[in-house]
Amino acid sequence: MRTPAENAQLALLLEVTATPKPGNVDRDREYPDLRFEHFMTGAVGASEGLRMAAAGEPIGESFERAVDGMADQRGGNTQFGALLLLVPLVRASGTGELTPEYAAEVVGETTVADAAGFYRAFEHVDVGISDPPDEMKALDVRRGADAIPELEARELTLEDVLAASVERDGVAREWVSRFSRSFEIAERITSGEGSVPDRAARAFLEALASEPDTFVAKRHDEATARGVTEAARAALRGDADPDALAEELVDAGVNPGTTADLVAAGLFIALEDGLTV
Amino acid sequence: MRTPAENAQLALLLEVTATPKPGNVDRDREYPDLRFEHFMTGAVGASEGLRMAAAGEPIGESFERAVDGMADQRGGNTQFGALLLLVPLVRASGTGELTPEYAAEVVGETTVADAAGFYRAFEHVDVGISDPPDEMKALDVRRGADAIPELEARELTLEDVLAASVERDGVAREWVSRFSRSFEIAERITSGEGSVPDRAARAFLEALASEPDTFVAKRHDEATARGVTEAARAALRGDADPDALAEELVDAGVNPGTTADLVAAGLFIALEDGLTV
Numbered sequence: 001m002r003t004p005a006e007n008a009q010l011a012l013l014l015e016v017t018a019t020p021k022p023g024n025v026d027r028d029r030e031y032p033d034l035r036f037e038h039f040m041t042g043a044v045g046a047s048e049g050l051r052m053a054a055a056g057e058p059i060g061e062s063f064e065r066a067v068d069g070m071a072d073q074r075g076g077n078t079q080f081g082a083l084l085l086l087v088p089l090v091r092a093s094g095t096g097e098l099t100p101e102y103a104a105e106v107v108g109e110t111t112v113a114d115a116a117g118f119y120r121a122f123e124h125v126d127v128g129i130s131d132p133p134d135e136m137k138a139l140d141v142r143r144g145a146d147a148i149p150e151l152e153a154r155e156l157t158l159e160d161v162l163a164a165s166v167e168r169d170g171v172a173r174e175w176v177s178r179f180s181r182s183f184e185i186a187e188r189i190t191s192g193e194g195s196v197p198d199r200a201a202r203a204f205l206e207a208l209a210s211e212p213d214t215f216v217a218k219r220h221d222e223a224t225a226r227g228v229t230e231a232a233r234a235a236l237r238g239d240a241d242p243d244a245l246a247e248e249l250v251d252a253g254v255n256p257g258t259t260a261d262l263v264a265a266g267l268f269i270a271l272e273d274g275l276t277v
Numbered sequence: 278m279r280t281p282a283e284n285a286q287l288a289l290l291l292e293v294t295a296t297p298k299p300g301n302v303d304r305d306r307e308y309p310d311l312r313f314e315h316f317m318t319g320a321v322g323a324s325e326g327l328r329m330a331a332a333g334e335p336i337g338e339s340f341e342r343a344v345d346g347m348a349d350q351r352g353g354n355t356q357f358g359a360l361l362l363l364v365p366l367v368r369a370s371g372t373g374e375l376t377p378e379y380a381a382e383v384v385g386e387t388t389v390a391d392a393a394g395f396y397r398a399f400e401h402v403d404v405g406i407s408d409p410p411d412e413m414k415a416l417d418v419r420r421g422a423d424a425i426p427e428l429e430a431r432e433l434t435l436e437d438v439l440a441a442s443v444e445r446d447g448v449a450r451e452w453v454s455r456f457s458r459s460f461e462i463a464e465r466i467t468s469g470e471g472s473v474p475d476r477a478a479r480a481f482l483e484a485l486a487s488e489p490d491t492f493v494a495k496r497h498d499e500a501t502a503r504g505v506t507e508a509a510r511a512a513l514r515g516d517a518d519p520d521a522l523a524e525e526l527v528d529a530g531v532n533p534g535t536t537a538d539l540v541a542a543g544l545f546i547a548l549e550d551g552l553t554v
Contacts, residue, residue: 013317040290277318
């Protein structure tokens with residue numbers, strides 16, 4: 001019987017194993033400087049932070065510890081977004097039950113100290129981030145711990161901080177919407193057919209087809225993100241080969257990382273719900 | 278900074294990632310019922326037992342716990358032999374230092390209770406085992422816990438039990454020879470070139486070429502094991518393509534599992550020694 005922290009780690013490993021996941025590192029594809037083994041190593045390093053979350057330690061501290069451990073490899077940011085989804089979900093599972101309602105409670109109970117932990121996490125790894133809106137400049141996450149006095153002055157909790165990014169960030173959206181897409185992906189994985197990685201790859205393609213990936217929108221632009229969504233739809237309809245799309249996106253360096261994060265969260269929920277591998 | 282238990286888990290993950298590893302499951306090859314994700318899941322499940330070993334809990338109990346956790350997936354025995362190497366090495370690293378001398382001390386200090394834990398581990402998973410010699414019939418590991426009274430009557434420690442299998446089992450040989458091949462493989466991985474999985478794949482081929490794999494000898498016969506060694510030598514000389522050999526052995530169901538176990542142990546030693554991924 002695996003613990004919630006172990007299932008979270010397994011979710012990270014299964015997510016990167018699933019192939020094809022167009023644009024992302026998977027069992028068959030990688031980037032020269034961001035390779036499959038960096039994700040393995042990131043998943044191992046994150047384990048202590050995930051255990052902290054399951055034990056009910058503060059969310060911000062658990063997240064910072066998970067990111068710090070994750071970053072102990074040469075690939076850089078492998079699973080920052082996935083951990084930002086997993087930490088509250090693991091805490092929900094470890095301290096109560098893994099339901100959208102209780103996960104929302106966990107989010108609602110975050111504090112200013114949790115927000116500070118989140119900011120500190122940015123000091124451990126470079127995360128692809130776009131410029132914040134003007135009113136949030138003092139709270140640019142790239143300031144790391146330097147932004148903490150401002151957080152405290154404004155009394156912003158981690159929920160508040162993420163709520164401010166809802167427009168631009170698919171992970172933040174999950175935080176304020178009861179992790180609705182994560183639970184939906186879990187459902188699709190549970191009811192899917194074939195091996196767990198095959199189900200996860202299918203769920204990835206479906207999620208990519210359903211909404212533009214916010215990481216692609218940030219790194220490139222909205223049009224690119226919409227183009228990827230269209231391409232994923234074509235692949236789902238059978239009008240394009242998912243493997244060919246995977247090659248094309250990796251060659252273009254277009255990496256729908258937020259969708260991958262959602263799949264990791266969905267895998268975790270499905271595993272906690274009894275999915276066997 | 279990863280703990281010894283985390284590095285052991287990472288070693289298991291990197292071992293199965295490394296490709297080509299002729300005949301074994303790796304990132305590019307698998308068997309219909311023994312797939313890549315079963316190894317991921319086995320590595321996650323083993324983590325609690327590995328932590329117990331690092332904390333100085335009894336070797337037999339730690340090993341049994343690791344195997345029990347490993348077995349929580351549908352592939353069956355993924356990493357029994359690798360864990361039998363890793364548990365004493367993790368304990369050495371966690372409680373003293375990871376040297377051949379101290380690892381030998383750890384082995385020398387095993388008890389009859391440790392042997393009992395080892396036998397119990399066989400109740401959690403089917404392990405490919407050949408018939409024991411006549412004088413060991415009462416101690417056939419397939420008897421599981423039923424053999425424990427006999428172990429106790431003969432006052433056999435885990436070291437004694439493994440010493441009795443030295444002829445037929447390359448993992449047992451490591452236990453009584455200061456883990457010499459594991460340390461040698463670590464050396465090769467550390468001084469190798471390229472990514473860690475590439476180094477591990479190379480070390481696997483070299484190890485396969487240097488001694489017949491005892492798992493192949495047990496499952497098939499000595500001649501098959503020698504044939505695989507010859508084929509690995511040809512691949513190292515450049516007279517054969519390692520990828521083609523990998524295809525051929527997987528198609529024939531010839532799986533040099535003991536050599537893979539040794540590579541996992543070598544990866545662990547190299548990681549503890551500071552190898553970065």
